[in-house]
Amino acid sequence: MLPSLVKRQQPSTLMVYLSPVIALILSMVAGVILFLIMKVSPFGGLHAFFIEPLSTKYGIAELGVKATPLVLIGVALSLGFKAGVWNIGAEGQLTIGGLCGGAMALYFYEQQGFHIIPLILATGIVSGMAYASIVAFLRVKFNANEILTSLMLSYVAVLFLNLMVHGPLKDPDGFNFPESRMFSDSALLPILLEGTRLHIGALLALTVVAIGWIVMSKTLLGYQIKAAGSAPAASEHAGFRRSKVIWITLLIGGGIAGLAGAIEVSGPIGQLQPSISPGYGFTAIIVAYVGRLHPVGAMLAGILLALTYLGGETAQIQLNLPVAVTGVFQALLLFFLLACDVLIHYRIQFTEQAVRVENT
Amino acid sequence: MEMIGPALLTIITAATPLLFAALGEMVTEKSGVLNLGVEGMMIMGAILGFVAVHFTDSVTVALLVSILAGSAMAALFGLLVLKFHASQVPTGLALTIFGIGLSALIGQSMVGIAYDGLPKLSLPVLSSLPFIGDVFFRHDILVYLSLIMVFVIYYFLNKTRAGLILRAVGDSHDAAHAMGYPVVKIRFLAILFGGGMAGLGGAYLSLAYSPLWVEQMTAGRGWIALALVVFASWRPGRVLLGAYLFGGITILQLHAQALGIGVPSQVMSMLPYLATIIVLVIISSDPGKIRLNAPASLGRPFHPSR
Amino acid sequence: MTSSNNYLLDIQGMTKSFPGVLANDGVDLQIKPGEVHALLGENGAGKSTLVKMIYGILKPDHGTIRIKGTPVTIDDPAKARELGIAMVFQHFSLFESLNVVENIALGIHADSDLKSLAKEVVELSERYGLPLDPNRHVYTLSVGERQRIEILRCLLQKPQLLVMDEPTSVLTPQEVQKLFMTLNRLAEEGLSILYISHKLDEIKALCHRATILRMGKKVATVTVSEQSTTSLANMMMGEAFTESSKTRNRQIGEVRLRVNDLNTQATDATGISLKDINIEVRAGEIVGIAGVAGNGQDELLKALNGEESNTDASSVLIEDRQAGKLGPNDRRRAGLASVPEKRLGHGAIPDMDLIDNAFMTGYQRMGLLIRGIINYRKTRSFAQQVINDYGVKTSSSTVSAESLSGGNLQKFIIGRELTQQPDILVVSQPTWGVDAGATQTIRQALRDLAEQGAAVLIISQDLDELMDITDRIGAICGGRVSSFYPTESVTIDQVGLLMAGVDLEAGAEHAS
DSSP: OEEEEEEOSSOOHHHHHHHHHHHHHHHHHHHHHHHHHTTOOHHHHHIIIIIGGGSSHHHHHHHHHHHHHHHHHHHHHHHHHHTTOOOOOHHHHHHHHHHHHHHHHHHTTTOOOTTHHHHHHHHHHHHHHHHHHHHHHHHHHHOOOHHHHHHHHHHHHHHHHHHHHHTTTSOTTSTTOSOOOOOOGGGSOOBSSTTSOOBTHHHHHHHHHHHHHHHHHHBHHHHHHHHHHHOHHHHHHTTOOHHHHHHHHHHHHHHHHHHHHHHHIIIIIOSOOSOOOSSHHHHHHHHHHHTTTOHHHHHHHHHHHHHHHHHHHHHHHHHOOOTHHHHHHHHHHHHHHHHHTHHHHEEEEEESSOOOOOOO | OTTHHHHHHHHHHHHHHHHHHHHHHHHHHHTTOOOTTHHHHHHHHHHHHHHHHHHHOOHHHHHHHHHHHHHHHHHHHHIIIIISOOOHHHHHHHHHHHHHHHHHHHGGGGTTOBOOOOOEEEOTTGGGSTTHHHHHSEEEHHHHHHHHHHHHHHHHHHHSHHHHHHHHHHHOHHHHHHTTOOHHHHHHHHHHHHHHHHHHHHHHIIIIISOBOOTTTTTTHHHHHHHHHHHTTTOHHHHHHHHHHHHHHHHHHHHTTTTTOOOOHHHHHHHHHHHHHHHHHHHHSOHHHHHHHSOTTTTOOOOOOO | OOOGGGOSEEEEEEEEEETTEEEEEEEEEEEOTTOEEEEEOOTTSSHHHHHHHHTTSSOOSEEEEEETTEEEOOOSHHHHHHTTEEEEOSSOOOOTTSBHHHHHHHHHTOOOOHHHHHHHHHHHHHHTTOOOOTTSBGGGSOHHHHHHHHHHHHHHTOOSEEEEESGGGGSOHHHHHHHHHHHHHHHHTTOEEEEEESOHHHHHHHOSEEEEEETTEEEEEEEGGGOOHHHHHHHHHSSOOOOOOOOOOOOOOSEEEEEEEEOOOOSSTTSOOOOSEEEEEETTOEEEEEOOTTSSHHHHHHHHHTSSOOSOGGGEEETTEEOTTOOHHHHHHTTEEEEOSOTBTTTBOTTSBHHHHHHHHHTTTTTOEETTEEOHHHHHHHHHHHHHHTTOOOSOTTSBGGGSOHHHHHHHHHHHHHHTOOSEEEEESTTTTOOHHHHHHHHHHHHHHHHTTOEEEEEOSOHHHHHHHOSEEEEEETTEEOOOEEGGGSOHHHHHHHHTTOOOOTTSOOOO
């Protein structure tokens, strides 16, 4: 009896939803093996990763804090990936959004007004869009591969932020540390839950999920995005220009990543630092896939991956595990998901030796 | 004159890891597979090569381990893409994320340990030539190997039947399948080769270029290697040219301050990335040219019909 | 039954099923040495399945294959070649970026050096009248030349049996004549040929015996010279075969679509540039453009439907309105609908369901969109209407487009466009690879559309089809479109000349 893959006549809807669950279970099994190799009690490891962080009100609020950028960017990237536009430079767009949003916050240093926060967030969106528009322009005008350009621009963005906090935006009273001043209270996002860091950015993320869902399921734009991704020629036949889809999805991706950056600096961080993201822009790629390129899925996946960040921190403190475990776990989750997805289009069949021609 | 010698040396050392990774990826792409996990394979080659040399003190073992590390990563990619029909782009991304995470995990206890660097092999007679001898004939084995590989791959692709079959599979997997060529097996081998080469490129970074282990030390070189393949229009000779061009940009970065140019270091560090973008733009703006040179099946999934 | 030793190939009881289909049901087939044997059947009758089993691409569920009396198992194409079976596919297995010799070298599985192979190719090609330059890259070659590579590749293996799958569907009538001369010569030299086709006149002209398949079963094996075209057709179709009525009672009206000196630039080296194209199609008229694949058909369709808009607004006139610069949606609103050749991935989105596919081109004229929001209730009923009106066989409108058979999907796509009541329809290859029933439905629908006063332009490689349903006919060759002639005034051979880019003499009567 050998297992073999047989193509299904219709893709399995059940497997579309079941695959991430199976992938999660397999990742946990792999996690247990990883813990055993690292000589950590698997139970203690899993507890530290998945239970411990959620045992306090503060922990749950932190989950929201970490999930906010992941969900935001995850939703935005879902749209792009659905259209076959591979913007993998969200990290750079987030960085630029955070930098420009942060610069706006510093501009209003020690000033008051309710216009300040909306201005910071709007600056984040616009600057993220502007940064992503470089990618769109090069793709549409010169046919330059967006995977490579967006990624190269991520490195450039991080270096640029580094340059700025070492230079013009450096705190004048900061003993030459490469950091900006702490933002004034008027430039910090309001806290939702007293005694925690959970801020109104989380609500923005939920709003983006809802809008994303409506756009993808009900509107012409969503239809165009889906069509462009699954059959580019048919999409052109229907009259949707490829260049338009590239522009729109990159602007959405850049804008929302920029918003996430502005939210990060004016929320949990509160100043500009050489590093304002532990790789949210890259992890959001995993979020988008684990979320089935669906906005609601991205929300659930964003929360799950936020948990791995928190779990990684807890495991570091309690079990002295390196933070890198988080990245390994996240990548394993994506690997298992990609492998399980084969079951959407194929089913496993246990057959005896392949049927031979009878030689009689 | 006294600047030129060290400058040329820097070009060569900066170009070698790119050359390995880009040559390997080129062979993989020639078979019709786009593996975006070069960065992940490189960094695994870097850390495991470093670990191996630390524990065995043997360069040979270290290089073999690097090759195996890159190939093992590539095998994971190949399994997902060829057997599980996973889409190539996200699988390659996952490989990169995985490699960066796993290498950091493995390398945790390696941070701060120094290594002398690969021994230099002085070619007899040639290395005693004034100036030229120092610059061109006193390198470690990997530099020579990378240059030899350019010729080996050129010869393989253009002069051997196996190379012809590899190109055919990359041009049309359906036609190759119809003729009875084992498309999946050929692609798997090409992916493994690409992984092994990326592993060597990584090993060069941790054993010769730096030589020490730093988290994320590949710093985007895997991605630059991917761009180099496009720049080179999938030709080995042009990969060599491209890699040395990028090596040249790196010396600008390292020597600019020495020359007293008042540009911040961050701006100089941006140069390779910006250069990659510019090179991509120049080479891609003629879509017809790309289409003629790029393997026609590149990145397309292969589902043998029934 | 005669001793199977007389036969080169003797196949008994071949059976092959796929999920939901019994593609071959106990099929027998015997081929004598030196015989040109036809395998005749409609699209979907099971010809391809049988041939794929003979060539080792598919494994039969049951059945035996004997070669010269010895039972054999054919596991893969390599084994088939070893046994002396060579095959020329309908879709060529060629590598575009490689040159002719490299392509041939890949096909013969012997490690010979390319230089001596090139010499051999030239010799063989001269001997059998198949001229070919061994150093040209395949992407620069015409379809006919590509077919020659395939044939030469087969001949170099010195086979005993040559299988040819619908070889003439890509050739001009003149090229068909040349191919037949080559095949006859090969048969005289003792090669057996299994010739797969559904074109009766070709089989009458070329083949000695014919085995007829219908719905996966063998109907009969007959000697071709003892049969009439009609008797062959009856066996193939399984019902009294009636010539379609040619009576036309259509009113030809004013010009609805006019193309004026249309020029386009190919986007890359493998594309075709369109040159000085002039076409006019009137209300109530069906105009046909014949041509061998790869002569600019795709480019022409895209230039007409707006997927590739032009810089010259007056190059395309829809109802006298300048439309050259308009995109597909504007042209659709102006009344021009189109059906591309490639169904999955161009005419329809494979992984979307029929409702979403109905929306794809129908959302403007059917009013399926309200302020950017899709009206799914209305879209569903539109999809259902198309399914009902055009007899699309499907369990529901929520199945994906790719799960439909070729014929059903084409009925759906054409139905989707016709339900929108276009004034102009441009359709490419309307019945390519479609089974007999669906072909009839589609041709009738096109006739009805013209009868209602629409202008219909058909771009097709199927000459029989064009001769059957068009009022005027022309041809496209190398991106140029010939003059048009009333269909009843030209012969198939004359259209063949047009397809080869030859100007018919000035004496030929021009269309009004």
